[in-house]
Amino acid sequence: MSDLQTPASAAGAATSDAPVSATAASNASSAQATGGRTFLPRNTLLRHLLVLVLCAVGAVVLLESTDLGFNAQIGYVAYYAIAAGGLTVLTGLNGQISLGHGALMAVGGYTTALMLDAEEPLPLVVIFLAAVALTSLVGAVVGVAAARLHGPYLAGATLALAVGLPGLALYFKETLGGEQGLTVSSPDRPEWFTEAIRTLSGGSPSGVKWIAYISVACLLITYFLLANLMRSRVGRTWRAVRDQEVAAELAGISLGTWRVVAFVVSAAAAGLAGAVLALVVRLTAPTAFTIVLSLSLLTAIVIGGLGSLFGALVGSVLLVFLPRLLRDAGESLDMDAAQAAEISYVVYGVILVVVMLFAPAGLVGSIRLALLRSRARRSARG
Amino acid sequence: MTGISVAFGGVKALTDVSLTVEPGQVHGLIGPNGAGKTTMFNVACGLVRPTEGRITWRGGELRRLRPDQLAKLGIARTLQGVGLFPGLTVLENVMVGAHKHARAGFLSALLAIPTADKDEARLRERALGALAELDAEEYAGRYPGSLPYPVQKRVALARALVAEPELLLLDEPASGLSEDEMRELGELIQHLSGRMSVLLVEHHMDLVMRVCDQITVLDSGQQIAAGTPEQVQNDPAVTEAYLGDAVDAEADAAELAATDGGTQRG
Numbered sequence: 310m311s312d313l314q315t316p317a318s319a320a321g322a323a324t325s326d327a328p329v330s331a332t333a334a335s336n337a338s339s340a341q342a343t344g345g346r347t348f349l350p351r352n353t354l355l356r357h358l359l360v361l362v363l364c365a366v367g368a369v370v371l372l373e374s375t376d377l378g379f380n381a382q383i384g385y386v387a388y389y390a391i392a393a394g395g396l397t398v399l400t401g402l403n404g405q406i407s408l409g410h411g412a413l414m415a416v417g418g419y420t421t422a423l424m425l426d427a428e429e430p431l432p433l434v435v436i437f438l439a440a441v442a443l444t445s446l447v448g449a450v451v452g453v454a455a456a457r458l459h460g461p462y463l464a465g466a467t468l469a470l471a472v473g474l475p476g477l478a479l480y481f482k483e484t485l486g487g488e489q490g491l492t493v494s495s496p497d498r499p500e501w502f503t504e505a506i507r508t509l510s511g512g513s514p515s516g517v518k519w520i521a522y523i524s525v526a527c528l529l530i531t532y533f534l535l536a537n538l539m540r541s542r543v544g545r546t547w548r549a550v551r552d553q554e555v556a557a558e559l560a561g562i563s564l565g566t567w568r569v570v571a572f573v574v575s576a577a578a579a580g581l582a583g584a585v586l587a588l589v590v591r592l593t594a595p596t597a598f599t600i601v602l603s604l605s606l607l608t609a610i611v612i613g614g615l616g617s618l619f620g621a622l623v624g625s626v627l628l629v630f631l632p633r634l635l636r637d638a639g640e641s642l643d644m645d646a647a648q649a650a651e652i653s654y655v656v657y658g659v660i661l662v663v664v665m666l667f668a669p670a671g672l673v674g675s676i677r678l679a680l681l682r683s684r685a686r687r688s689a690r691g
Numbered sequence: 692m693t694g695i696s697v698a699f700g701g702v703k704a705l706t707d708v709s710l711t712v713e714p715g716q717v718h719g720l721i722g723p724n725g726a727g728k729t730t731m732f733n734v735a736c737g738l739v740r741p742t743e744g745r746i747t748w749r750g751g752e753l754r755r756l757r758p759d760q761l762a763k764l765g766i767a768r769t770l771q772g773v774g775l776f777p778g779l780t781v782l783e784n785v786m787v788g789a790h791k792h793a794r795a796g797f798l799s800a801l802l803a804i805p806t807a808d809k810d811e812a813r814l815r816e817r818a819l820g821a822l823a824e825l826d827a828e829e830y831a832g833r834y835p836g837s838l839p840y841p842v843q844k845r846v847a848l849a850r851a852l853v854a855e856p857e858l859l860l861l862d863e864p865a866s867g868l869s870e871d872e873m874r875e876l877g878e879l880i881q882h883l884s885g886r887m888s889v890l891l892v893e894h895h896m897d898l899v900m901r902v903c904d905q906i907t908v909l910d911s912g913q914q915i916a917a918g919t920p921e922q923v924q925n926d927p928a929v930t931e932a933y934l935g936d937a938v939d940a941e942a943d944a945a946e947l948a949a950t951d952g953g954t955q956r957g
Contacts, residue, residue, distance in 0.1 A: 354803040534801055541800035541807055542786075542793050542814070545779065549787040552776035559736060559770070560850065561762030561791040570797065685837075 353540055361533045368525045372518070373510040380521040382629060384589035387524035388414075388582045389625035391531045393609040394618050395578025398535055400607070401616025402544055403571035404551030405455060406463055409470030410579045411602035413451075416444045417583025418593040419478070422491040425587075433496050433523070440584040441577050448576020449569060456568035471603045475595040490594025493587045495520070524585045531578055532618050538574065539618070547571055612664055614671025623672055632657050695744035697730055697912075704730045705741075708914045710907045712858060717880060717889040719903035719920075721896070723933060726909040728892045729771065729862065735890065736768045736860055737761040749857075763791050767851040768860030773843045775835040781846050782831040785818035788850035792817065821853035822846070825879075840867050848879075858888045865895045877902050900924070908932070 350356045372380055392414055399405050417440040424436045431439075451470060455463055478485040485491065498519045506514040538544055549557040550567050558564055587593050609628050613620030635656050639649030668675035697705040705727045712718040720728050733739035734746070737758040746753045748764065756764075767788075775784050795810035822828045825845040835843055844864065851859060861880070865873045873895060880889055880902045893899050899906065900920045908916040908923055910932040916923050923929055 352805065353808050354805060357803055537801055537803040541803070542795060542811060543797060543800045545783055545787060546790065548778050548783075549776050552778045553774055555738070555758075556770060556774040556776065556850075557787065558738075558758040559762055559768055560788050561759050561854065562787070563757070563759045 353537065357533055357536055357540075360536075361529055364529055364532075365525075368529070369509070372521055372525065373506075377515060377517050381517050381589070382633075384517075384521050384524040384585070385629045386622075386625050387521075387528040388585040388589060389606070389609060389628055390622045391528050391585060392579045392582035393606050393613075393621035393625050394532055394535050395575040395582070396606050397610040397613075397616055397618065397621040398539065398547070398578075399571050399575035400610060402539065402551065403547040403568060405568060405571065406460075406607075407455070407467040407572075407575070408464055408600065408603050408607070409451065409467035409474070410575070410606050411598045411600065412471045412474035413444050413448060413576050413579035414583035414586060414602065415475050415478075415593070415595075415598035416447050417441065417580030418587040418598065419485060419491065419583075420444075420580075421584040421587040422493045422593045423484070425494050425496060426491070430494075430496070437527070437581060437584050441580045444580025444583065445573050445577045448573045448579070452569040452572025452576070453565075455572055456565045467603075468600070471600045475598045478595045486594070488595065490592055490597070493591045493593060495591070496523075496588070520588045524589060527581055527585050531581060532622075535574075535578070535618055543570075608661065610671075612661060612671055614674030614677070617671070617673045617677075620671050620673035631660065695731065695734055695741045695746070697727075697734060697739060697741050703912055705734075705909075705912045707744075708907075708909065708912075709744075710914075710917070712888045712890050713905070714857075714888055715884055716904040717884045717891060717902050719899045719906040720890060720892045720909065721894075721899055721906060722909035722915075725911070727912040728909055730912075731909065732768070732860055732862055732890070732892055735858075736766055762854065762856075765854075765857035766860065767854045767856035767858070769847050769851050769862055769864060771862045771866075773835070773840070773847050775843055775847055775850070777834065777836050779834075780831065781822070781827065781833050781835060781838070782815065782818055784835065784846060785821055785850045785853050786814050788821075788853040789814045789817050791854055817853055818849075821849040824852065825849045841869070841872050844868065852883070856887055858890065859883065861889060861891045861893075863893055864891070865893055865898050873898055 350359065372383065375383075392410055396407060396410050399407055420440040420443050421436055424431060424439060430436070451467070454466060458466055478490065479487055495516050496519075498514065498516060502519055502522070503514045506518065546557075546562055546567055549560070550562060550564055554564060583593075583598075586597070590597060605628055609624030610621050611624070612627060613622065613624030632653050635653035636646075636649045639652050640646060642649075644652065664672065670678050695705055695708045696703070708727070708731060710718065710720070710731075720731060722728050730739060734741050737756050737760070740755065748766075753761070753764075775781075776787065779787065793810060793814060795804075795807040798804075799807040799810075819828060819831065822831060825848055827842060827845045827849060830838055830842060830846065835846065838846070844867070848861075848864065851861075864880075865876055868876060877898050880891065883889060884902075884904075891899065891903065903920055906916075906918065906920055906923045907914060908926075908929050915928045915932055916926040918926075
């Protein structure tokens, strides 16, 4: 998606040692530069596991020190961030755009809703895996078509997916519930979880808390796996395909295969995101998976910084919390609720535009570029 | 490659061209602008499918293969410009070139199994080795956009070499280089021919005459001469093709005449 990357290239050109045409955020190098200083272990697995454990501890502290309402909102952030993480791999690393990820989330969401509705529901892990597997399958089919398309054509094709797929719910009213959608039954809360929370914070565990923990766990696992891919040969190959098709092909890379793989990985994340959404929102309906959802995901990854998992997370947090913060701010200024809600969207839009104007590589991307720039300046001086 | 013809729509880019690159030899492909050199090249690396003709590689016929499949068979090429990946560091660029030597699969990458790390370390060693061979090791951590053009060309060459191809296709490797750099390039190409066959498209006649064992001359999509540098230089058809195409190839003609020592003029 060269058109998505042009703002970043403008920023990159200003530096003497920063990537020129790709987003700075998406260049998580797969090969450590010679003599790089780091406190983290060199072994990728150990390094990522360490970060994973630290993040898990942080998440538990966050969930236990906040009230249930906030816990619920963390669930929203989690499903946005899972899907955005998958999308940032596709768009940021491999250069393919998708306007259809909302629809892919619907596949995961409906799968979860249907399977939880069974008389004797299977274990949640199995249900989630099934949701991921089915969405990956759909992603593979779409990916094969997408691998042949570029830019606006790819956007158009995935847009058709976004518009068309949720319509299936209306067509199969009997099983998929039509316009009203399906209410999602809450999964049973296991005993050990109740015990663990009691000993941990003395708080009373609730269904909301259980779902918040599941969401965060899914988020962490997804990001762990995606980070592994990005730092590996796979991530490097994706970026090569994105940057220079012909050169990549001449190096022995099968463009089509790698594009489809990227789409499937991205779809798998979307499927899990849909499954988490079903638990968090407790309803899967066509209105939940519209084009607006797909566009929100794109907004999140662009605001955060294309190709960066941390950027996708930051973007998702903003997406969930910014409108709410603005609404609260409006109400504290003596507006009535309806007014505050309307104004909040205007301000939200303005903030997004301003961020893109001043941080064209996204929040995380722009910070990374600034760091690169200062390092280049220092090395130029030294 | 035997009897290669390529037509784009009604335009015949190549008509019945044959050339054979012998193992361990440097084969030059020259001709005035628009003669079809690059098209011939694109046929050799799979970017263009010939309308007619056969391509034989190590005794077997190649049919309808994509560039990535040919790359796996041991054919590597550099691009006319530079064609580096701007969003990858120099080291990563070269590591991509070693793609066909990678062993770790998708699953081991997904789970970051230590074997994937080991495989990466191996590729990194290879890549650093290729960069060292071209004196570009110091740029490993830089991004291509920040490097001078000749260094970028060396990196691009390292990316092709790291695959350890049996046939290396070089598309105008000397363009944009200074006299000194060109001499180094000539030595490098001769050095490489000990390890692999080289097919070279180049405008700089002195370089071509110096390093090539065999030369094929194209003009307007037709093969007008072939043989050793001496044979080609003494072929009247070649001189005529270059001088006859005065507007585009004045520079080339001058160079050809210069390397001739002026004996062929008139």
